[in-house]
Amino acid sequence: MTVVYWAAYGMLGVGALLALVRLGLGPSLLDRVVATDTLLVIIAAGLAVHAGLERDPTVVPVLVVVSLLAFVGSVSVARYIGGMLLSSADDGQDVGLPEAAEERAARAGEEAR
Amino acid sequence: MSALEVARDALAVVLLLSGALLCLTAGLGLLRFPDVLTRMHAGTKPQVLGVLLIMVGAAIRLQGWSATWMLLLVAVFQMLTAPVSAHMVSRVAYRRRHVRRDRLLVDELHTGAGVGDRVYRGDEPADAPPEEPGAALRESRREGRREGRREDGAG
Numbered sequence: 513m514t515v516v517y518w519a520a521y522g523m524l525g526v527g528a529l530l531a532l533v534r535l536g537l538g539p540s541l542l543d544r545v546v547a548t549d550t551l552l553v554i555i556a557a558g559l560a561v562h563a564g565l566e567r568d569p570t571v572v573p574v575l576v577v578v579s580l581l582a583f584v585g586s587v588s589v590a591r592y593i594g595g596m597l598l599s600s601a602d603d604g605q606d607v608g609l610p611e612a613a614e615e616r617a618a619r620a621g622e623e624a625r
Numbered sequence: 626m627s628a629l630e631v632a633r634d635a636l637a638v639v640l641l642l643s644g645a646l647l648c649l650t651a652g653l654g655l656l657r658f659p660d661v662l663t664r665m666h667a668g669t670k671p672q673v674l675g676v677l678l679i680m681v682g683a684a685i686r687l688q689g690w691s692a693t694w695m696l697l698l699v700a701v702f703q704m705l706t707a708p709v710s711a712h713m714v715s716r717v718a719y720r721r722r723h724v725r726r727d728r729l730l731v732d733e734l735h736t737g738a739g740v741g742d743r744v745y746r747g748d749e750p751a752d753a754p755p756e757e758p759g760a761a762l763r764e765s766r767r768e769g770r771r772e773g774r775r776e777d778g779a780g
Contacts, residue, residue: 516642519645523648524645526652527652530656542721543664546661546714549668553648553668554651556676557676560679561641563683564683564687567686567688569689572696579702587710590710590714612722612723614724
């Protein structure tokens, strides 16, 4: 059983750590939204694994709250960015936005080829 | 401890471990993939299948009706909300061009160059009244000229 504990919590912990790294790096706001969503799901999974392995049903209501919170958070940030959308004739640089990092990476890839 | 209980525990442990493995793959995919859409593809693996597996495993281990109903509620809620949030995030990501278009085989949303994408500029909502009416008027005139030019180019 100890092996199961270590394996389950180890995998969940490494997954959460990698999601945190993406949350810190993530070049755009949307990368961070996706990483936060995944992180909250991993936290909910960790709580459920704890409840299952310890036969401890007291954390199950917390699970409901965490899954609600993940949905509300990501939808409200996406709505917020959607409210910031304005019309632009081209890729947004005519209204003073920086170029998206993905576009730059795509151009660099084309030049290297 | 009868054979049935051992089999039940083994099944629950296998389900919990496979859900945890999906969480690990989500972390790896988030770190390794190149743009928002592919990262979202990796991140939604534990959001549906991983959470379902872990909920079933925990329900097998917990063996109480109240806990089982609550875990079922969480699973149903995840399955209802994951498509909604993924849709909203990916729509904004495409409009803001956080997409590696050179890696796409099919791009059904791409309607050709010169057709206006929508991007964000300030932090005001798009339907808010203008704070400076003069600037808003100049802006709308500039957009009108731009649309006129586009019609000339098409004709």
